[in-house]
Amino acid sequence: MVSGSLSETGRGGGKGRLPRFSTYTELYNYICPYYMAMGMTYDQFWDGDLDMVDTFRTYDRLRHQRENENAWLTGIYYMSALSAVMSTKGEKHSYPSEPLDIYGKADVEQNTDEDGQESEYNKDERNLYDKMKIAMEVFATNINIQKDREAKAKADAERILSHQATQTEQTGGEIVG
């Protein structure tokens, strides 16, 4: 028998709670913009198959996943560029001469060749990543050494000034020695 199924949503509204609707019309008016933001047209929402929303939700999730992967890939290229600029002669890293093969030369699902050994593509990618990582670590270490030297020099200067000030007080304004 038909029943008032909208009572399932009766959680009272308020902060963090689902809003309360008395009719399906109110519910649909509420959720329509959400699906339109995913790319669903107004007519698709109101006149299309009811299960079309599942497809659009899946599409939206995959789209966000792809955007996230693109952002990550951009970060890899940034890291590679910075490493190329900051690397020293000993651990020289150069920017890749061609785009990363994101789909892999070997089977995408497997990182090993048929004989069970690590694939050449996977080795190349890992080596590239290791080189970038070493270059960034060397850069960070050099920065830290430089900072330590500056801090030590500043401390020495302050100690000397303090010593001179003390001596001036003792000799009545005249520096001795």
Next chain:
Amino acid sequence: MAKEIILTDEKGNEYTLKFTRRSIKRMEQKGFDPSVAEKQPMNTMYALFEGALYAAHPDLAREQIDELFEGLDDLNAWMDDLSELYQDKYTTSAGELKRTKNW
């Protein structure tokens, strides 16, 4: 694929019964209230039948709908089928709301 029912009249014409959000909205605008189904079963039945026809046959005249309705044989079975169609998971609200809340 959302469920639908194919109705064939005496002349062999086929009619598709299904619900869309627009047809449900139209039903509610015309005063459909599922909570009174037990008190007004025939009115509820007719409203469901008319609403289910509207999605695929919006230009069907009132006389034609009445004729089709009168030609239904087992009303109890039809009532169950149309109720199930109406209560299909995609027309219920809790799941839809929860999914919007996660956005």
